[in-house]
Amino acid sequence: MRNVRIILVIFAKDLRVEWRHRETLVSMCVFGLLVVFLFNSAFEPAGEEKLRLLPGLLWIAFAFAGILGFNRSSAAELENSCLEGMALAPVDPGLIYLGKMLANLFFLLIAEAVVVFAVSLWYNFSFLPSMKWFALTVFLGTLGYVAVGTIFGAVSANTRMREVMLPVLQFPVAVPVFIAGIEASTGALRGLPPAEYASWLRLLIGFSVVFLVLSYLLFEYVLEE
Amino acid sequence: MGNKTFPLTLHLLLTLVWVFVALYMIFQYAPEETTMGEVQRIFYIHVSSAWTAFLACFLVFVGSVGYLWKRAPFADDLAQASGEVGLVFCTCVLVTGPLWAKPVWGIWWTWDARLTSTFVLWLLYIAYLMLRSYVLNPGRAEVLAAVAGIIGFVDVPIVYMSIRWWRTQHPQPVIAGGEGSGLDPAMRITLLVTWGAFLCLFSYLLRQRLWLAEGRREARKLRQGLALQTSKE
Numbered sequence: 001m002r003n004v005r006i007i008l009v010i011f012a013k014d015l016r017v018e019w020r021h022r023e024t025l026v027s028m029c030v031f032g033l034l035v036v037f038l039f040n041s042a043f044e045p046a047g048e049e050k051l052r053l054l055p056g057l058l059w060i061a062f063a064f065a066g067i068l069g070f071n072r073s074s075a076a077e078l079e080n081s082c083l084e085g086m087a088l089a090p091v092d093p094g095l096i097y098l099g100k101m102l103a104n105l106f107f108l109l110i111a112e113a114v115v116v117f118a119v120s121l122w123y124n125f126s127f128l129p130s131m132k133w134f135a136l137t138v139f140l141g142t143l144g145y146v147a148v149g150t151i152f153g154a155v156s157a158n159t160r161m162r163e164v165m166l167p168v169l170q171f172p173v174a175v176p177v178f179i180a181g182i183e184a185s186t187g188a189l190r191g192l193p194p195a196e197y198a199s200w201l202r203l204l205i206g207f208s209v210v211f212l213v214l215s216y217l218l219f220e221y222v223l224e225e
Numbered sequence: 226m227g228n229k230t231f232p233l234t235l236h237l238l239l240t241l242v243w244v245f246v247a248l249y250m251i252f253q254y255a256p257e258e259t260t261m262g263e264v265q266r267i268f269y270i271h272v273s274s275a276w277t278a279f280l281a282c283f284l285v286f287v288g289s290v291g292y293l294w295k296r297a298p299f300a301d302d303l304a305q306a307s308g309e310v311g312l313v314f315c316t317c318v319l320v321t322g323p324l325w326a327k328p329v330w331g332i333w334w335t336w337d338a339r340l341t342s343t344f345v346l347w348l349l350y351i352a353y354l355m356l357r358s359y360v361l362n363p364g365r366a367e368v369l370a371a372v373a374g375i376i377g378f379v380d381v382p383i384v385y386m387s388i389r390w391w392r393t394q395h396p397q398p399v400i401a402g403g404e405g406s407g408l409d410p411a412m413r414i415t416l417l418v419t420w421g422a423f424l425c426l427f428s429y430l431l432r433q434r435l436w437l438a439e440g441r442r443e444a445r446k447l448r449q450g451l452a453l454q455t456s457k458e
Contacts, residue, residue, distance in 0.1 A: 148376065151372070151376070152373075152376075155356070155369050155372060155373060156356075158360055158361055158362065158365055158369055159356065159359040159360050159361060159369075160359045160361055161359060165355065165356060165359055168351070168352045168355055168356075169352045169356060169373060171348075172345050172348035172349050172352060172377075172380075172384075173349070173352075173376060173377060173380045175345050175384050175387070175388070176380075176383045176384055176386075176387035179387045179388065179391045180387055183391065199390065200390075203383075203386070203387055203390070206383070207383060210379060210383070211376070211379075214375070214376060214379060215376070218293075218372045218375065218376070221293055221368050221369075221371070221372055222368075222369065222372055224368065
């Protein structure tokens with residue numbers, strides 16, 4: 001019970017910080033929308049093409065918005081030695097990871113909702129008929145993406161050029177999330193029976209579980225001085 | 226470490242001899258492949274580098290876990306050395322692959338399962354080595370690299386699995402490489418000898434790199450000792 005409270009305290013702290021300056025979430029949304037806009041200028045998807053390109057477009061926008069969020073989330077902890085403060089707290093470092101992971105997940109899901117809403121307007125595409133399975137896919141994919149992104153954000157906060165280091169670490173590792181996320185979203189948006197893309201959803205669950213557990217165990221080493 | 230029982234120069238000599246034996250077997254002993262012809266002989270080098278690159282990736286993992294567990298500087302040296310040498314062999318796979326693919330498949334590259342996952346492995350090697358050299362506080366590089374090394378290694382089979390499922394859903398028009406469907410015994414022996422030569426070369430480079438890391442650490446220690454002594458005086 002105490003553990004859950006610790007996680008929630010960290011989560012609430014990140015939310016409060018974000019509420020006070022409202023930088024991360026806004027920049028994530030704007031960035032996601034910009035990616036969609038650039039993509040549209042490049043490919044102008046229409047008609048049948050839309051269904052083929054939209055899942056990929058959405059996941060690329062999610063990926064970039066996420067990178068921005070993870071960078072901010074760990075960079076904010078560097079100011080005023082907040083990271084050292086957290087490392088000194090008499091709690092299991094893994095719980096700090098879970099708290100920060102939850103906050104990142106929360107922000108990225110909001111940014112994704114904004115992007116999806118914009119896409120449905122700009123492309124005259126209704127997500128409503130396939131909402132349930134599409135939302136599940138996006139949630140599972142985002143969970144896996146955030147699980148790795150949170151620990152890599154903390155790792156790259158210790159480096160020069162961390163804005164570059166984070167995507168270089170994150171993208172190759174997140175390849176399974178992109179593939180499975182795009183495949184499952186395509187299935188969901190085409191209205192296929194879920195059994196046809198269930199293996200992709202299972203892969204997303206597996207990825208999330210593996211990297212949540214691994215990062216929970218490893219975060220202690222990232223925090224230590 | 227072990228330099229006395231098996232000196233590096235002897236190791237280098239053995240590597241050279243073995244590489245020559247392997248080259249002789251590749252070009253003289255192994256029979257010519259019926260459909261692909263002479264160009265198929267790159268297969269021995271291609272596959273041997275791939276296996277060596279995977280072995281190096283495993284050693285990065287072993288070194289990373291060992292470092293986090295025991296904090297032995299040697300474990301970190303092993304991880305770093307394997308990362309660097311592994312990148313060389315992985316690059317070798319990605320260079321010999323297209324050279325073989327162009328005459329046989331008619332294309333330099335295709336996003337087939339094995340090609341794509343090897344490419345992702347290559348990216349992971351690059352990320353790992355970049356991280357090592359970008360860490361601000363030099364004392365932290367070992368731990369952070371170990372964390373990334375472990376995550377990267379665990380990711381490799383998942384990447385491989387996901388890409389294989391993905392690609393089997395969309396079959397490629399090209400025929401996959403020559404192996405698999407029963408290798409001629411002479412070809413198999415040639416492949417094993419070539420792989421042996423690659424392992425010998427790999428272990429030589431690895432030892433050379435470890436020796437360098439040890440020397441660097443020694444030099445740092447001496448320098449610190451010297452600085453301490455002068456400050457006392």
